[in-house]
Amino acid sequence: MANQAGLDTSMLEGVKDKIRRGLLPQWAFTDSEIFKAEVKNIFAKTWNFLGHESEIENPGDYVTRWIVHDPVLLLRDQNGQIQAYLNSCAHRGTKLCTADFGNKKTFTCPYHGWTFNLSGDLIGIIAGNKVYGEEMDRSQWSLRKIPKVESYQGMIFGSLDEHAEPLETFLGDMKWYFDIMLGRSDAGMEVRGVPQKWIINTNWKISADNFGGDPYHTAMSHRSTVELGISPKDPMYASYGHQIVLDNGHGINMVTALGGAKVPPYQGLPEDMWPMFARNLSAEQLKVFENTMIIVGNCFPNLSFVSPMHGTGGPDEPLTSFVNFRVWRPVSPTKIEVTSWFMVDKEAPEAFKEASYLSYIGSFGPSGTLEQDDAEIWTRVAEASQGEMAQDKDIHYNNVLNYLMGLDRVEPDESWPGPGVAYPTCYLDAISRAFYEHWVDQLLATTDIPANVL
């Protein structure tokens, strides 16, 4: 029996069973049928991050973005409302706007000169009445709207599915943690400059899984910073704190110091800002934020974030925190385009903003001393997952990868003050298992048959 995407549902049910037991078939990363199904069943239905409100502050401001293969024109209209359109002329389909960002009142297609305003209305046709007469209803030929656009804490998301659940329902318990990262200051966050963009030959799930549920990789992948004396020598250093499994495939790690050892409160953010945090966060959020050193996680499917403390000098240099969000845009089964935004509290002192930016550039992004090695290793996973042995679909065959960490060994910490199921260690595959289980549920889902009756 095949589902909408043409995948064998009994095979996917088998995959789901394996995931629940901590095993993931290696072919899931690079199989081309799976990729097609992901585009249709996941990305065309879910909420996709498009940009931050600070990127389009004034009427006429626009940025161009992607939802996988759909080009998106995201703008603020004359009334200050955020709009998102398919960046494609309604006449012959030409990509309408080719700039990364700018400010405009109208968009004119270079092919035949059809012109659209910020509301998407078709307001100009060359020789319009002579060639189309009065009878063509121009209101039928507006720019096509992305079916749903909603924001939370300045984060603008779009969905290609007009029946998508409300954004806040989709984010669910992730909102509580977004509040800490993005809503702690009175005026929220701002994007500095533009996002960095680059290409990595890997699968989007490899990077999403890495940010989402894999603090365990730091001890080895990022051992160079330990050798330099910038990161602690304790191989467990990224395990302290909580890994929190959230609904809808989301997950977040709140990393602290060993045994609640004293760390700079609020990731070392300037003391003048602390009263703001108290105003904007609940007592529980404030307590969690105060003790956290590193925040890292993934918002299903492919919006990852990291907020660590890092430096660009040696062990004697102070560490500065930053907030970084990135989208792993799936270009093909083995290629992603990374778009990575550096964000900072609008009301942070200028000196902190600068130090935070330098901390980000030094550690993450293409040249980052941490991220350099991630990209190389993720590439190697994709390289080694495309052969016959890894691609063998017989799920009884020995081609599964190990997601067993903590399975049936670690109990949730009931005393955790935040939402979600929180485990008292970050060296755990609980988020990854939940991520892949949600992923396979989306692939199993069809528009009219719930997954549980297939």
Add this chain to the structure above:
Amino acid sequence: MKLMTYDDICQFLYTEASLLDTRRYEEWLELLDDSLSYRMPVRVTRDFDEPDDIVNDMTFFDETKRSLTTRVQRFRTTSAWSENPHSRTRHFVSNIVVEPGTSEDEAKVHSYFLIMRSIRDRADVEQMFGERIDIIRRVDNRLQLVERTIYPDQTVLSMLNLSIFI
């Protein structure tokens, strides 16, 4: 720039490229002035009537000699996996145009760069290209790099990472 010739500057840039391609990074650091500013802003696609397509607020590198020294030291650890095994690069430097600097001992130097990079056993070629604008100063008997701004031509880098210097 009376104190240095065009040939001196070419020799300096070619020597630098050779040091980078042979990963003699400690010797490369010696070419850098202590006050060095080394930046690579982001290139963007802008509309026809917006000629400035460089965003200086966001960069791929925004370095001092200290932070570059940290990066070099990291490559010398046993676990800088992006360069373990190391990638193989060729820095092609050309179109060198020299302008007078702000003082007799300085020159403003424009050069094109093309970096070809080969990684492990992969047959595909990673590449990057663009222009650099340098301030080069004569200090005692040698030249030093005081300032470098790297302008990539790509708005989306086609390299997986920048575990190299430009």
